[in-house]
Structure formats: structure tokens, C-alpha cells
Amino acid sequence: MHKLKKIGAVLSSAMLVTALAGCSGSDSGEAGESAGAGTGSAAPTKMETVRVWTNSGHTKELVTEMVGEFNNTIGKEKGIKIEYTVQGGDYKQALDLALASGQAPELFYVVGPKVDYVKRGDIIPIEELPGGAEFLGKYEGMLSHPAFTVERKVYSVPFNVTNVKLLYNKELFKKVGIVDANGEALPPKTWAEVREYAKKLTNPQEKVYGIALPLKWGSYFDWELFFPWVSSIGHNYYNTLTGKYDFAGFKPALEWLMGIKADKSYFPGPEGLDNDPARAQFAEGRVAMKLGASWDVGVLNDQFPATMEWGAADIPVLDTANRYKEFASVSDFISVSKTAKSANSAKVMEVYKWLHSDEFLVRMYEEGKYMPYDNRIIQLASKAPEAKGWAEFGRNENIYMHHGQPTIKLEGETHAQVLLKLWMGSVSIDEALADLDKRYSEALEAGIQDGTVDPSAFLNPDFDFRVK
Template sequence: MNKLKKIGALLSSAMLMTALAGCSTEKSDGAGSASSTAAVEQSKQPVKMETIRVWTNSGHTKELVTEMVGEYNSTIGKEKGIKIEYTVQGADYKQAIDLALASGQAPELFYVVGPKVDYVKRGDIIPIEELPRGKEFLGKYDGMLNRVAFTVKGKAYSVPFNITNVKLLYNKDLFKKAGLVDKNGEAKPPNTWTEVREYAKKLTNPQDKVYGIALPLKWGSYFDWELLFPWVSSIGHNSFNTLTGKYEFSSFKPALEWLMSIKEDKSYFPGPEGLDNDPARAQFSEGRVAMKLGASWDVGVLNDQLPATMDWGAADIPVSDPANRYKEFASVSDFISVSKTAKSANLEKVMEVYKWLNSDEFLVKMYEEGKYVPYDNRIIQMAKKLPKAKGWADFGHNEKIYLHHGQPTVKLEGNTHTQVFLKIWMGGVGIEEALADLDARYNAALDAGVKDGTIDKSMFVNENFDFRLK
């Protein structure tokens, strides 16, 4: 039996050698060799390079993104046949992109300014689902796209990229000088709105040209970013209540009363009615204002645009009652959308660029260099270094935030809430009366929009959303 096995093995080996010899003989006629050579030559042929254009208005990231694009083009892009042409437009960005879209010269990818629904109606942008493997890509954002910033009529036109949150900026030097310190002698920011009022009064010294707080009422977004949004932490919902689907300005009566108390104390920088945000930030930077509400974009302002001449910090938003603190407001934004122009380009390559611009790698770099606060804490945890920019660490932690759902754009009759709030400040109308009128007019406009089909209220309502801080 053992002999038979050995003979079988020898025969198998002989047959294998014969087969290999036959293969060798076949190649020697030149046909196989030519085929192999052709395959090698084909593999050496350079991939077809195609340019994918990207436009944004993000001036503060221009240098960094341009550098990253250059690296991409010389590595990944070179391998995949992609050259990204990155352009940052100036102050006339919206006009430039609208003209480019109207003339058929728009880039394949661009940042959308204003409501996306307008661009969708004109067919200027296309859904991510229409890109190769678009649905698969959107899977990583499950549960995060139900916001008007990203989705129109059930289709996604962009994805979350970064957040903008609000803090209380405070001058540590002035706090220490006034004795507003903790047991270690470090500046102690106020925890409540009552304390903000008390601190502002104590810190105001007109003789030294130092004032407790800056109120840039001339800035068109003041009453949103520095009053309504910060006070959500005390009230538990926005002026448009995500839980009920109604405007509820009346809930913000304490916020207006607090603002008027600051006026009563005269503890604000002079001339708030004529004070815009840039001059207010300049006064804070120069050390003449002790406190100011500020957004995460102010980190760049106070480090680069208007470099602070004093030691400053950014504290969590004060509340009315520390025992009933709600989550802090944060606006979630996107970075890029897909233009209708992409349909005439290589959609595979457009999708490659879109994925890269929203990749973890890209987001981590933006955070590490102090350009954006990422929408996801996971990105922060992936970072290998902390941003060096002063104040970034204060804004960078987002454990206490909620992501704003947005609110409907209504066709309002009469004055807007901003105009009414300014009238309250000027003493032209009572707080309770004015807020009740705002509720009535905004909700009437909301109902009219729902009725005529211009507003889909379901996009802004989430009855199960929890504002409570756990």
C-alpha cells in the first residue's frame, strides 16, 4: 500500500512538471509575452486628471485648507486623477456664486449661503443621494440630518460639519482687580444672570473708562446671539419652541427684564444703540469692557483680527437658577454642497472630494488648528494635539450643548422681534405687552405659511427632544 502511494505521488509530480513545461512552451511563441507586456504598459499609463472646483467664503481657514488641498493634490488626488481647485471668495461671495450658477460657470462644490430651499427650487444644488454611494455615505449621519440646514423634502443637500456655540467672555485682569476671584485668587466668572448684573455694576468705572458689559444693539444679530440663544439655558426652549411647534417669545420675559436692569444700572459701554459688534469686540479686546457675550468665532477675532491686550477667558453661559440648568445653544453648520454643475463632471470624483472635505481627517485638522469646533465630540477625542489659540479650549468642549433645529421663515406682518426688542430697550413699549404681540403675529404668520404650503413645520418640531442637562 505504501509503495502504491509513492508511485502515485511520483506520477502526480511528473504530470505537474509536464503541464508546467507545456505552459512554458506556449509562452515562447510570443503571444503570451505580448499580452503580459501590454498589461504592464497599461498599468503604467497615467490616470486621467480631472479638476473639481470648490468655492467657500471661509477666509479664516483659507491658508490651512489651501495647504491641505495642495497635499491632497500631490498624493491622493494624483493617484485618483483628481485635482482640487480651491477658491475663497470675498465679501461679495453670495453674489459671485449666484452669478456663476446663473451663467453655468459654477463650481462642482460650494458653500450655500442662506436657506437651501431656495437653491433646491431653482435646481442649483443636487442631493447627496444622487452621488455614487451617496446613501452609504449618509449612513454615518443617521439621526442628524433632520434639520433644515441639511435636508429639504426628505433629501440631504449637505451634512453636519461644525458648531457655533456661545460663551460669556470676561476680562480676568479686571475681575482680579475688583476682587471677583475664587479661593485661589483666580478670576471667577458669574454663574447666574443676577451675578452678571452685580458684577457689571461693580466693574463699571466711568472715570477709568471701564464698563461692566458691552451691548452691541446696532448689530442686527445681537438679540438672537447675545440674548435669546444664551437664555435658552435658563428657559428650556428657543423662541420657536421645538417641542410645541409654536413661537413662545413670552417665555423670554426674564431675559428682557434682565437687559433692562443693566440699563437701569448704567453698567454698559456707552451708546449701545449705535454700537456694532466689531467695535464692541474691539473695546473688550482693549480692556475697556469687562464682559461680553460671544460666539466661538470670537476666538479668531480676539487672537488674530483684534488681538486682546489683556488676559481673558470664556465661561459657560450663566443661568437664572443653577438647580434648573438646561443645555446650551449651539448652531450646527455644514461646509459644502453639490452644485448642478457636478452632473456634467465625473460624479465618482466629485464624491471622492466631497467625502474628503467631510472626512474625520479633515475635521480633526480643522479642530487641531483652532478653526472650527466639530459637531461630534468623537472628532475632538481623535485629535492628537489641542488647539493653541487662546480661548479655544473654553469653547471647544461641547458636553453641555444641544444642536439647534432651526426655525421656520415666516412672512411676518409688522415689526420683527429684533425691532420690537429695540423698542423695549428705548422704553417705547412694555415687555409683557410686546412679547404677547410677537407671539400672536409670529404664530399667525406660521399658521398662514403651513396653510399655503410654504412652510413644512414638521422639519422644525421634535416633541421628544430633551433640553434638560443631565
Template sequence: MKISKKLLLSATFLMFMGSLAACGSPSPSEEGAQSDSNAKTKITYWTGDRHDSEFVKETVDTFNQTNKDNIEVELVIKGDDFDQALDMSYQTSEPPDVIRVKENTIQTFYKKGFLAPIDEFLTDEMKDKFPIMEDLNSFEGKRYSLPNYGTTMRLIYNKELFAKAGIETPPTTLDELVETAKKLTEVGKANGTYGFAQNFKSPSSAFGRSARVIAEVSGYGGFGYDFKTARYDFSGFKPIIEAFKKIKDDGSMLPGVESLDIDPLRAQFAEGKIGMYLSFSAEAGVYQSQFPAKIDWAAAPVPSIDGQFNGASGFLGGQWLAISSESEHKEAAWKFLTYMYDESILQQYQEKGFGISMVPAVSAVAAKPEVKGIDGFLPNQYDGVWPVYPAVPVQGIKSDDAFFTYMLSGGDLDNIINDLNTRYNAALDAAIANGEVKAEPMADFNPLDLAGKYAK
């Protein structure tokens, strides 16, 4: 059969166009490769901090918009359930890539295997710039975080309410704390104002920012651990818990503290409904941006048990961000950490009043924060960094819960303390026997020697 030239030319043209299409269109596998090259690497960052949330959000947003590595960070802000939520995330194989660690959590997270060492990423410059703090950012010769800022702890008080009650100075003893709370309540109760409060929705959080520091300035370990004997001994907390119970019993404590979280407490204080409470230096930034204060307020040194300072007010810090051991994007996480630990970011962090830098290169150039109330939080002759106590998995009710139960329901506080000592030391002995912790007596330990090293 004879094929016409016209038909032959048409077939040839179609074949030619098909080959062009084949050359110009990617195969399915090529399409996937191109798509992958443009896909973002998504990582999550979990933090329990809320005092600096706006600053951190803005900083993360800037990183997401400007980084050249196509990395996108999702910021997740948790509440006082941060530790429990993190535990659950590892059980469900959905942990965050970057974790905010603190001086009272990093040791636990390290022991649970949550954290990845960062030594392979560190440059020599970073190693020189950021101090190593054993058991605070490094363990067994490996680093797991770098310091940013430290926090001091103070008594925060409503100056206007103090003046109304005729009180000229903040309390310096527990007896004065009880009496001051009572006087403040007497002049404020008609308007719904009470003398004292703490965020007892989480007893560990409440006591961690109150009873702990009162014990420390009085010469006792803030977590019930005696470094001199290497044993747990909660007896130093007896007068502190008794004072808190008196404030609760005489009606000088804000009603409903059993369900009071820290942010609602701050909101109430900003409105003038709380006379005083104890907390961290982060409060200065809180009352400038998060909950603008409608009252005149200030911060003062915390009271000791009897007015004598026999120890040091805990200057807390030494760590900030860490990378999850389960992260599938460790390099991306490190690039984010590198951005967050840039000197300009850390300098802004101090100057905006979110914390007091523990990085010498930053503290040397950062200006004093222009934040109301910050002067009362700056390190003084009473502030100091305590050693890290050996955290142990005690059986039964924890010390903070036991003390808060006593505040609410009463009982025999001596028996409660004896029971805590027995159970905590049993847990300590078991942890030592299993090689989980080391605890040796420090015969020459003197809490007074810790104080004053960070005072300007």
C-alpha cells in the same frame, strides 16, 4: 507670353510658404478653442464668518495654486448684512457659487430655492463619514450641505477686571449679571471700561448670541418657539430683556452699542474695555490671531434666569458649505467643496481652535486645540442640539428689533410680548395652511433631555 523660370520658381516658393503658414497657424475658431482650454473656471465663495478668515484665505489660496482642474475661487467675506446681500444677489442674477450656510439660515435659504442638492456628487465614503441632520443639512430626503464644526455659547469675561472689582466667579443668574456689570463699570469707567456689551448694530446677531442661549439653558426655545405646544411664546424672554435694560439704564453697558458690530466689540474687549459679553466658541481663535488679547480672559457657562438649568445651551452646527442653485459651475464648486471637506483640512480647523468638530472621523483623531481659553468652550453637561424651529415670515417688527427698541425707549413689555405672540402665531398658522412649514406639538419634549450628549 513666355514666363521665365526664375519668376515661376518665385511664385511656386510663395505658394509653398503660404500653404505652410496656413497649416501652421490656427484659424480664428481654433484660436478660441485653444484659449478656452486654458481659461480658468472662476467661482465665488461667500461667507459671513470672520473669526476663521485668515485660515480660510490661506486654504483657498492653496487650492487655487494646486488644483489640477484650472479652478480659481474668489473669497468674499461679508459682514452682518450677509443675508440681505445674498437675497440681493439672487435678485440681480449674480449669486455666489458657494455659500456658507448656518443652522439659523440654511432652512430659509433652502425654502427660497437658493441651494442645490449635492447627493449626485456624494461618494459612499462621504455619505458614511458625514452625519445626516434633518432640517440642518438635509431637507425632504436630499442633502444640501455637510457638517464641519459646532459652536458652543459662553459668557466671555475679563479676568483682570473681575479681580480688580473683587469678583471671584462669573455670574450664574440674571440678577448677578446686572450686579456684576455694575461693579465692573464702577472700577473701570475712569479708564473707559464698562461692564457689559453686545453687538447691537444687528439686534438679531446680538440677541442670537446672548438672550437666545440664556433662554435655552432656562428651558425656553431660543427663538421664542415652544416645541411642546408648537406655538410661539416669547414670555420666557421677559426677565432676560428686563435685565439687559437694567444694565443699559444704569450705565453699565458700553456707550454706543447701538452701532457696535461684532468685530469692533472684539477689538474693544481685546484692549480691556469690556468686562463681559456673550458669544460663540469662535472667540478663542479670534483672540489668538484676529485680535490678540492684551488681557487675561476666560469663558464660563452662561447664566440662566434664576441659576437653575432647565434646558440645554445650544450646540450649533451640522452644516458649513453649500452650492448655489444658480451656479453655472456646480462641478467646479463641488471639487472645491471636496477639497475644503478633506479630513486634513477639518482636522486643522479644530486644532487651530476655530470650532469643535461634529464629524466623528475628525473628532476621533483631532488633538485638543492649543488655543488659550478653549477649555471654557469645550462641550459640557449643559450643551445640546435643539430641534429646528419653524421660521415664518412675520408681518411687522421682528422680535429682536422689538426687544431692542424696548431696551432703548422703554414701554409695556407685556404688551410687546403679547403682540409678538399674536403676530408670530398668525404667521405660523398661515405658513402651515400654505404647506410651507410643519409644526406639531411634541407632548413629551423636555429640554433637559438635550443636554450632555456631546460632553467629553
């Protein structure tokens, strides 16, 4: 039975690629209107198909609509028909098969390290397309990130960011009197205030707690501790200014976390609390504060609809007089396939430019689908997104796009495992930080020595983290 299922899966994939083979290239049955057709005054515009693949299900309806508008307007004028496909859970399998058989779309979303696709020759630099170098000009200073550039060649560009805010329950804040002069909920501006407010908001008798700490979530220590604390420390635990690991710089963050533990102002059982249950507790009004990423807007509106009034405040800092830029993870959208070489590359480039145009990005923001990489896009929007919380996450004037960090072969426990032991009382703060700096630094040096790590790809000594 298992063998039959496997054969069926392979046959289905093969049928998919066979069907795709008929979709590439020119559409001989379609042509743009031509004045004086039949009189020899002008040749019809040759229509050519440019295929685009993504796995972005949450934008499928909107992008499909926009592609239809493009095909009926700009596309007709320029002889371009976009064929837009959103693959399901088998996206990578379908993409790998299409690439191996030479039937890949001209443009597609890359899953996994871009360098792997480059080594196989599956994607080509944007500079190699007509007008590509000119197009990249508007991204000057933004392309050093390994998500975009491999060996000084650019394979994609910034599209959206994921940033972090402090989620807070306005109703609970008002109930305990944490309000401004107008009686509105007043979110904390410093980490000391977060701790102070968490104590004041905790009421075990009413099963209400100051803050949720989903320590079971594998990404907790990154997304809800280290990343938010960058705006207080001035660098990440991999310090792009020096090209070295610096966990020791985050001692104040760990002291704050252990202070929350000492105060017992957290939702019970953090060691067994994953992120989804933590978000559900916040949505139900049993947690007053939680660190959250911009993806949580969708969670609190759709997955776990909030039953109370909530807000998203800027990340607190240690000292309001010494604020650094806030962390934001930057992502791309589309890369150029090797099949673009055998297509009309000028038309492929036209589609690539349209998918990264101001018009396209503004629509993504207005409909609450993506947070744009450039705050200028938000300013161009003609309407605010309807999704509650989206506009607050759009206050991103002080973000910086995370520079990435090397992939190393670490011996022993990860930083998340070590810091969980810290929470459990097995190690001290100083012991944990010293251990992490030593082992991560050794792994980095080993990678540099064996050639698996290029430190220059992540080093940015001139970057200014300060908020001016």
C-alpha cells in the same frame, strides 16, 4: 461711465466662466504611475479633476495646503485632482453665472436658502452619488435641519458650529476680588451673579463698566440675549418642541436685562453701541463682561487684539440645578452641483467624503479655523489650537445644534425693534411679549395656510434639551 463699468463687469464674469470651461473633466496630460507601463500589464490611472469652490478666505491657505497633500497622495492613487478655488466678494455672482452657463464646479458652498438651489435643479442630493447613502449613515439624527435637507432629500451635512460663551476680563475680576480659593478670576455661574458682578465691577470714575450691551447691533437680541438664555429656558423663542412661537417664556431674560439698566452697570450709550465698538471696548479693558460667539476668538486675537487677560466661560443659567443644553448654530460646507452628473460621480463622492473626514475636520480645529459640529473631533486633535480662547469655546459637550425656524412674512416691527422700545421705556415687558407672540404666531399660521411654511421641517417634539 457707469455703463462702461457694468459692461466691463459682465465681460470679466464671462471671461471667468470661459476659463473655467477648460478646467473641468479629465486631465489628458496627467496619469498615475503604472507598473510595467508599455508591457500591457496594467493601464495607467486616469486622472480626473474635481472642482471645489468656496468663499472661505480665512481658510484658503490651510485648505490649499491640504488639497496639495491630497493630490500628491490619495489623489494619485485614485486618479483624482482637486482644483480648489476661493472666490472673493463676487462669489455669488460668479457662482450664479457659472450655474447658468453649465460651467459650475462639481462641489461648491451654497449662499442663501438651499431650497432655491433645489428648485432650480442646481444641486443634487448626496444620496444620488455612489456611496452617498452609506456616507450619510454617520449623520443619523442630525439631518432634519433645513440647512441640510429639502423635502426629505439631503444636500449637505453638518460641518461646524458657532457657539456662545461669556467673555470676561480676568484682570478686572481679580482687581475687585471676584476670585476663587487660588486667587484666580471666578466667572459667574448664574444670571443673578452676572448682574451682581456687573455692579461690583462698574467704576465710572475709572471708565470701567460691568457689561457691554451693543443694542444697535441688529443681532444683539438673538446672539446675546435669546440664544444664551436657551440654556435657562429650555427652548428658543420659536419652540421646536411645540412648533409655536413662545416669546413669553423669556420673561426672566428681559427682567434680567432691565435689571442691568436699573443698576446702570453697562457701558454708556448702548442704544448707539454696535458690536464692533463693543468688542473694541472689551479688548481695551474698559468692559468686564460681554456675551460673545466663537467668531470673537478671531476678533480678540486679530481684529481688536486684547490688551489684557481674558477668558471665555460657559453660559450662566438661572438655576444651576436646572441647566439645559447651550445653543449652537450649525453650518455646512459643501453641496454637490448638478455638473457632478456629467462627471465621474464616484470620484466627486470621494472628494466630498475627504472634505468631511475626521482628518480634515481635526486640522480645521487644530489651526483655529472652525469649531467642529461633533465634540469627538476635538478629542481626536493631537494639539490644542494656539489662538487664545479657542480651547474654551471648544468646551461644547452640552451644546445642541439649533433646529432652525420658519421664514415668515411678519407684519409690523421685528422682535429686535420691539425690545429696543422696551429698553427705551416705551412698552412694558408684558406688553412687548404679548405683542410679539401674537404677531409672530399670526404670521406663522398665515404661512402654513398659504403653503409657504412647512411646519414639519422645524418641529421636533421628542428632542431633549436637558443636560443629563
